[in-house]
Amino acid sequence: MPNVPVTRILDAAANRAAEGLRVVEDYVRFVLDDSHLTQLLKQLRHDLAQTCAALPQADRCTARDTQHDVGTEITTDAESERTDAWDVCLASFERAKQSLRSLEEFSKVTSPEMAGRFETLRYRLYTLEKAIGITHESCSRLSNSNLCVLIDGQATAEEFKQLLKKILNAGVGMIQLRDNKLPDRELLERAHTLVSQSKKRRDSSRPPLPHTLTIINNRPDIAVASHADGVHLGQDDLTAKAARAILGPRKLIGISTHSIEQARRAVLDGANYLGAGPTFPSATKSFDAFPGLDYLRQIATEISLPIFAIGGIQAENLAEVLETGVNRVAVSGAVAKAPDPGEAASKLMEILRNAATR
Structure with missing residues (x-):
């Protein structure tokens, strides 16, 4: 029988990770116009979806309880402030990284074999974050x-x-x-x-x-x-x-x-x-x-x-x-x-x- 609280966490973290990666991909695709990095981000999203598929969608939806989620009403001023598109990208990187870590840790409770896959995805994201950050800064420094x-x-x-x-x-x-x-x-x-x-x-x-x-x-x-x-x-x-x-x-x-x-x-x-x-x-x-x-x-x-x-x-x-x-x-x-x-x-x-x- 699924562990409902943990499944609920995994569902929320999976959604946040996928959403964060999509926002980063949009920045790289439409602002940087970088085909190489866009392809790598798309592959990362695809691999995340495949890994999360091991957790049945029916179990995820059953455990989900957005209406009674105490976190939906908790916000900070910084969440609604973004200075530019790069700031949006940075915030989405943080969201995706933290969510992958949450997926890695809580999957150890229900599916230990999945934890290693989430860890690998997290390290791949670190590499992409470095490359995208350097590309953003270098385009400015060499303008x-x-x-x-x-x-x-x-x-x-x-x-x-x-x-x-x-x-x-x-x-x-x-x-x-x-x-x-x-x-x-x-x-x-x-x-x-x-x-x-x-x-x-x-x-x-x-x-x-x-x-x-x-x-x-x-x-x-x-x-x-x-x-x-x-x-x-x-x-x-x-x-x-x-x-x-x-x-x-x-x-x-x-x-x-x-x-x-x-x-x-x-x-x-x-x-x-x-x-x-x-x-x-x-x-x-x-x-x-x-x-x-x-x-x-x-x-x-x-x-x-x-x-x-x-x-x-x-x-x-x-x-x-x-x-x-x-x-x-x-x-x-x-x-x-x-x-x-x-x-x-x-x-x-x-x-x-x-x-x-x-």
């Missing part, structure tokens, strides 16, 4: 970063400073220092210069200009020591988890991806932005394969985390990239090796701005 310029340390510190000045004056949203040849001490000095010059340009402008994000390639230790904004990792570099342990919670982590499977994994691993490519052959870096424009179309359709197309991109082929739906690009030689790096960067940014207003 002014449509162009990333990759530069090396140059032959001398002065040459580096002069190149940096030209690129910063163009208003580039992100600069990545990528140099595998400089000794560590010199690399750290260049990183300090990058960070200090970016800050100086921002603070000296009236009104203050948007911050140029400073990224160090493959060296989270240098990023921390120089107070850069973050680090960029390749597929063979440190994992995002290892880098995060060094960087702490607030630094940005970018991850290069060459397939949709790598991109999906990077989202769940906690990347703040993705590099996608290589798109075209590059004069500054050799590649074994080119996912090309087809990959850009695929990732733009599926993932809403900030995405930078990479590999051989120049002003002459930028329109082809933008037609895929990817609206951010990372370039190296197109700016750093141009006769006038500042002018080259400005031209690329103008194309990006014009495309955004269409």
